[in-house]
Amino acid sequence: MTTAPLLEVEGLQVHYPVHRGPLQRRVGTVRAVDGVDLTLARGETLALVGESGCGKSTLGRAVLRLEEPTAGRVAFEGRDLGALGKAELRDARRRMRMIFQDPQASLNPRFRVEDIVGEAYDIHGLSRQERAAGVRELLALVGLSPEHARRFPHEFSGGQRQRIGIARALALHPSFVVCDEPVSALDVSVQAQVVNLLLELQEKLGLAYLFISHDLHLVEFFADRVAVMYLGRIVETAPAKALYRRPRHPYTRALLAASPSLDGEGHHRRAPLQGELPSPLAPPPGCTFHPRCPFAVDRCRAEAPPLRDLGDGVAARCWRAEEIEATGGLLAPAHA
Amino acid sequence: MSDGAPVLAVEGLRTSFGAVRAVDGVSFSVRRGETLCIVGESGSGKSATALSIMGLIPRAAGKVVDGTVRLAGRGDLRRLDDTSMAEVRGRDIGMVFQEPMSALNPVFRIGSQIGEPLRVHRGLSRREAHERAVELLAMVGVPSPAQRALDYPHQLSGGMRQRAVIAMAIACEPALILADEPTTALDVTIQAQILALFEDLQDRLGVAMVFITHDLRVVAEIADQVCVMYAGVVVEQGAARDVLRNPLHPYTQGLLGCVPRAGAGGTSRRLNAIPGTVPSLAALPQGCRFRSRCPHAFARCAEEEPPLLHQGGDGRAFRCWLTEAAA
Structure with a gap:
C-alpha cells in the first residue's frame, strides 16, 4: 500500500481508576490498554488475539471512541478523531462501525428489524424512501429476505440475528468495522456461515476489519495480520502466515501450543504455560509476561522490553526473541 | 489402557x-x-x-x-x-x-x-x-x-x-x-x-x-x-481417530469442514459451512433428521429414518442411507 493507512493508532491508553473503601479513595489504576500502536490499510483484516482480560475489547471500543482513551491518538481516514467536534465525530462514525459478540444482547427486542437496521439512517437524516430501500438492500446483502424487515429479533435464530447485526453495521457504507468475537456465541456450523459472509462482504465492499477473537485457528484462516495482546499491550504483531509459522514471542508460542487442533494430537500436553494472567491492578515489573515465561532471565524481571522490529513486518516485545527462535524454542528454560 | x-x-x-x-x-x-x-x-x-x-x-x-x-x-x-x-x-x-x-x-x-x-x-x-x-x-x-x-x-x-x-x-x-x-x-x-x-x-x-x-x-x-x-440421536460413533479421519456421516463431514484452519477452501477462502440451522426438536423433518441440510440427500432419506448401521466389530456405527449404499 502506497497510500496513507485507513486507520492509525498511536500510543493509545485506556486507564481506569480503581476506588475502594468507605471514602472511595483511589487505590490504583487498571491499565486496560497501555500504549498501543496500530495501522490498518483499506480492505485489510487485522486480528487482535489474547485471553480474557488482555484488553482487546477495550482497545476495539477505544479505537471507535466508544471508550474515551486517557492518552494517545486515533486517526481515521486522515482525520484525528480526538480533534473532531461532536458533529464531525458523528460523521466519521458513519464509516466506522462495530459488530458485537452477542447478537441477542445487541439488538433491541422491541424494535423491528427494519428499525434496527434503519436506525442509522434516521440518526444521519436520510429520507423514508432512502431508508426503506437501504434496509431492503442491506437484508439482501447479508442473506436475509425483504419480509424479514417486519419481524422482531426473537423470531430469528442466533446466526440470523448476527446477520441483522452485520446489516446494521453496514448501513452507512463504512470502510472499517470492528468485529468483537462475532461468531463466538454461535453454533459451529453457523459460525462458518457467518465467517464466510464476513469474507464475502469484505471482498464486495472493500471493508477493513479489526477482528477481535480468542480463536487462533479462526484468525489464522481469516486475518491478514495478527496482533497478540497481553495485559494491555501488544506483545507481537506479524503477518498471519509468519505468526503461525514462526511465532517470536514466548506468549504467542504458548497460545499456539495450547490451542487444540484437529490434526495434531495432544497439544494440551505440550502446553508449557504455567499460571494465570496476573492482576492488571498490579502488573509485574519488567516484562509483564516474565512470571509465566519459561525463558525469563534477570533482565526480563527488571526492564520492560519495547516492541522490537524483527524485520518482514514482524515485531515482538521480548528481549530474547532471536535467541529463543535460533534454538527452535528448545533453549534451556531459565530458572523460574 | x-x-x-x-x-x-x-x-x-x-x-x-x-x-x-x-x-x-x-x-x-x-x-x-x-x-x-x-x-x-x-x-x-x-x-x-x-x-x-x-x-x-x-x-x-x-x-x-x-x-x-x-x-x-x-x-x-x-x-x-x-x-x-x-x-x-x-x-x-x-x-x-x-x-x-x-x-x-x-x-x-x-x-x-x-x-x-x-x-x-x-x-x-x-x-x-x-x-x-x-x-x-x-x-x-x-x-x-x-x-x-x-x-x-x-x-x-x-x-x-x-x-x-x-x-x-x-x-x-x-x-x-x-x-x-x-x-x-x-x-x-x-x-x-x-x-x-x-x-x-x-x-x-x-x-x-x-x-x-x-x-x-x-x-x-x-x-x-x-x-x-x-437433533437427539447419535448419527455416528466409533473410535475417535477413525471418526475424525474418515467420517462416514455427512453431518460429521460437514462439522469437520466448518472447523477453521489455515488455507481452508483454497483460493476461494471460504469454510465449508453447513447450510441452514439445526432443526427444532418440536418440528423434526420426516425421515433423516439431517436431510434438509445434507448435500447428498435422496428420495429414501425423506421416506425413512436410517437406523444406526454398524460397520465392522469395533463399535463403528452411523445413521445414513447413502453410506450404507456405498459400503
Whole structure:
C-alpha cells in the first residue's frame, strides 16, 4: 500500500481508576490498554488475539471512541478523531462501525428489524424512501429476505440475528468495522456461515476489519495480520502466515501450543504455560509476561522490553526473541 | 489402557420433555481409563443425555422414558430410588459442569465444599475431610492449597474454581467422571491445563470419563471414542481417530469442514459451512433428521429414518442411507 493507512493508532491508553473503601479513595489504576500502536490499510483484516482480560475489547471500543482513551491518538481516514467536534465525530462514525459478540444482547427486542437496521439512517437524516430501500438492500446483502424487515429479533435464530447485526453495521457504507468475537456465541456450523459472509462482504465492499477473537485457528484462516495482546499491550504483531509459522514471542508460542487442533494430537500436553494472567491492578515489573515465561532471565524481571522490529513486518516485545527462535524454542528454560 | 467390562453402559436411552424427544435412543459404553466424547451443537441432546444418566432431569420438565444406564457395581441406575441415586452422584460418578460457580455454593469455603462428599459418603470427620480437601486441591494443581481451602469461591479465578470443582468430583474416587463442557468458559491456555489435568487424573486413578463438548478440536485432543449427536440421536460413533479421519456421516463431514484452519477452501477462502440451522426438536423433518441440510440427500432419506448401521466389530456405527449404499 502506497497510500496513507485507513486507520492509525498511536500510543493509545485506556486507564481506569480503581476506588475502594468507605471514602472511595483511589487505590490504583487498571491499565486496560497501555500504549498501543496500530495501522490498518483499506480492505485489510487485522486480528487482535489474547485471553480474557488482555484488553482487546477495550482497545476495539477505544479505537471507535466508544471508550474515551486517557492518552494517545486515533486517526481515521486522515482525520484525528480526538480533534473532531461532536458533529464531525458523528460523521466519521458513519464509516466506522462495530459488530458485537452477542447478537441477542445487541439488538433491541422491541424494535423491528427494519428499525434496527434503519436506525442509522434516521440518526444521519436520510429520507423514508432512502431508508426503506437501504434496509431492503442491506437484508439482501447479508442473506436475509425483504419480509424479514417486519419481524422482531426473537423470531430469528442466533446466526440470523448476527446477520441483522452485520446489516446494521453496514448501513452507512463504512470502510472499517470492528468485529468483537462475532461468531463466538454461535453454533459451529453457523459460525462458518457467518465467517464466510464476513469474507464475502469484505471482498464486495472493500471493508477493513479489526477482528477481535480468542480463536487462533479462526484468525489464522481469516486475518491478514495478527496482533497478540497481553495485559494491555501488544506483545507481537506479524503477518498471519509468519505468526503461525514462526511465532517470536514466548506468549504467542504458548497460545499456539495450547490451542487444540484437529490434526495434531495432544497439544494440551505440550502446553508449557504455567499460571494465570496476573492482576492488571498490579502488573509485574519488567516484562509483564516474565512470571509465566519459561525463558525469563534477570533482565526480563527488571526492564520492560519495547516492541522490537524483527524485520518482514514482524515485531515482538521480548528481549530474547532471536535467541529463543535460533534454538527452535528448545533453549534451556531459565530458572523460574 | 481400556480393558474389561464397561464402567458405564448406556442402552437405548430416551428422554422426553413433553412432546419433545430430546434424547431419542442413545447407546454407548465406556471402560476404565477411557474417554468418550459426546459432540454436538445446541439442541443435539448431548447435555440432556448427561442429565439423564445422572437422574437429574427435573421431574416437572421431563423424564427418561426408555433405556438402561448400567454402572459397574450398581446395576441399572434407572431402577435406583432417590436415596441410592444421591449416593451414586458424588461417590460413584463425579460431575463437572461448564460454569464452576453453578457447582459451588458462594457462602461456603472451598475446603468445606470439597470435604462434604467425604463426610457424607465416607463418614470422615470435619478435620479429616478438611485435610483430605487440601490434599485434593494440591492434586489438581491449585497453588497454596491450604490457604485456598479457606477461600470462598468468588476469591478464586475461573480456572482455579474449575480445579476446585474437579477436586470435589474426584474426592470419593469415583469410577466415572461426567464432564459437560468443562473448558468452554475458560481461556485456551487454562483449557490446556485442565485437559492435561483430566488426563493425568485418568492415568493415576484409572477413572472412565464421559466428556461433552461442541468442539471437535477438543475431541481430537482427548477422546478415545466419540459419539456425534444431532437433533437427539447419535448419527455416528466409533473410535475417535477413525471418526475424525474418515467420517462416514455427512453431518460429521460437514462439522469437520466448518472447523477453521489455515488455507481452508483454497483460493476461494471460504469454510465449508453447513447450510441452514439445526432443526427444532418440536418440528423434526420426516425421515433423516439431517436431510434438509445434507448435500447428498435422496428420495429414501425423506421416506425413512436410517437406523444406526454398524460397520465392522469395533463399535463403528452411523445413521445414513447413502453410506450404507456405498459400503
